[in-house]
Amino acid sequence: MFVGIETTNILVLGSGDNLHQQVLASFPLCDVTEEDLTQNPQFCKLLATLTQHVDRSGLTVPLKADLERAEQKLQSQKRQWLRSESLHRGLQEMIQEFYVRKHNSTVPPDQNMFYETMERCLRVTRCAKQLDPSSTTSQDQPSVLGLTPQQVLQLLPSEKNVQRMKQALPRQLERRLKEKCLSLVSYYQPEWENESEGLKTNKLSHLSTLLDKDKKRTELLKETCRENTVLLQRQTQLYLSELIKCIQLLQTLILDHRLKIQTDLDGKKLDYFEGKCELVLQKIKTEMVEIQLDTYSLDTISAHRKIREKLESELTACKAEKQALEMKLSSFEILGKAFEALADEYCRLRQEIDMKNWALKELTKYNEK
Template structure:
């Protein structure tokens, strides 16, 4: 039975892209994209139905009503507390201003009596409140040094001075608050500082409305900024997803194109390197010929030829001598081991003869000197 109204509510939100946009607008804090809603139509319908029962922050209608009532009550209590706090601070500021003024100028006695009486009354009231917390808590608190509020009421000034202070207090407090408001007005609009007091008073009556208007404008700008931030984040995610798809498509195109032309490219590279190697080899040969031409002149070539001929003749002579020596050695080997001992003895004697000839030459040179 309940499926009919829900279907009607969903269909009343819109279809296709309109439904997606309304769902995204109803849940700005959710990290969703239109693509997510397109891929999950049932989830989109669920969110569209849920949007009829909750607000943008996710609170139900009943909870939102109770929260608004609690906020109104809190604002009322806050306003009451702020009024009391403002009056209390205003009185303290008046007392401080009086103390400063008393140090720099002579103050009339009745005015001094007024501020002294007010200061004592404020101090006694503050102490009584500290000793009797029944207005703020339901728990009993132990007394401080055995004092009770009745002990402090004895410190209140005389009734005559209190009555006189109360009669003058509204006028003095109004004057003080008016000066503070005028200073606030001068801070808010410095160009109004030199205007007349009557015109300042008139503009002061509109200051609250102006400040409230500025506050609402600031809140509106903050809300707009927040919405723009959410929209920017959503658009950034969409842009990144599209950019990722484009990059993937580009990568696939690059790979396909590279595979197709890789063979031709390798062949062209091979031909290029072969030609380059051939050119380098020809250049090396040219450099070698130039070096030979610079190194070997006609005279040096003829000299080298003569040296070569002489070396070849000596080589032939050495080969012939080698062959004769090898023949002699082969004939000596036939004689056996006895000839080997004789050959060794012959070598030893030859070495001794050479040593003695050298010593005889050295001795002869020394005698001649």
């Protein structure tokens, strides 16, 4: 029975690509692509079923209703707080402006009494409220300086002055709020600033409607912006995936093409470098010949060549002699240490013979003299 209901819900949404598009539109915050839904049809059916119970933000229908009621209650309490806060700040601004006027010029006594009474009432009421324990806690709060709210309330002005202040306050406050509202109208539409006060007052009555329209239009633009952002992210992911595939294909083509022509390219490079080396060698030889011609004459060069040939022939002969002696020395080394001792003895005897021959020659020279 449940399977039949689920199938009916999915058929109501759509089928095929249309179903995928509707599922993606129903879950804009879900990072899922159409390809994922195509590869996972059961997951797509699950999401299509969830669209009957979940909104676009992912909240269930009962939770969404509770959230809306909580938001309405919060907005109501916020409006009440803003109303009282606006009145309190308006009164504070009126007092500040009064003291500025009093500092710059002389004010009538009735105004002086009115504003002083209002300021004193605000201060006393605020202090009494601070001393009054909160209604949200059952614990007793310690008193400040041992004072109670009743003791502070005794500092209020006389009842007569308070009544006079209360009678004049609505008119003054209404005038103050009207000026601020007209300033708000001028700020909202600067072209209305030069119009008459009656026309501004008439437009002020429609200001809330205009602000609601602007707010709705702004929210609609924000929602459109979020949808466009999600769409842009999906398109970017799709674009990047396609781009990666193209890059991989290009890499494959480049590697295949390079492997095919690499041999010919290496051969051509080798021929080029061989020719370049040969050219450099010929240039070096030419430079050497030019240096020789600039340094020596033809006769000197021919003499140097003969000397070089003779020295090379003598060097060749010395190398051959050296090689022969090395061969003899290697053959003597084969005889071992016994032959080494005989060779040392032979060297010693040769040295003695040479010394005696030298002494004999010297003696002969001395006798001849």
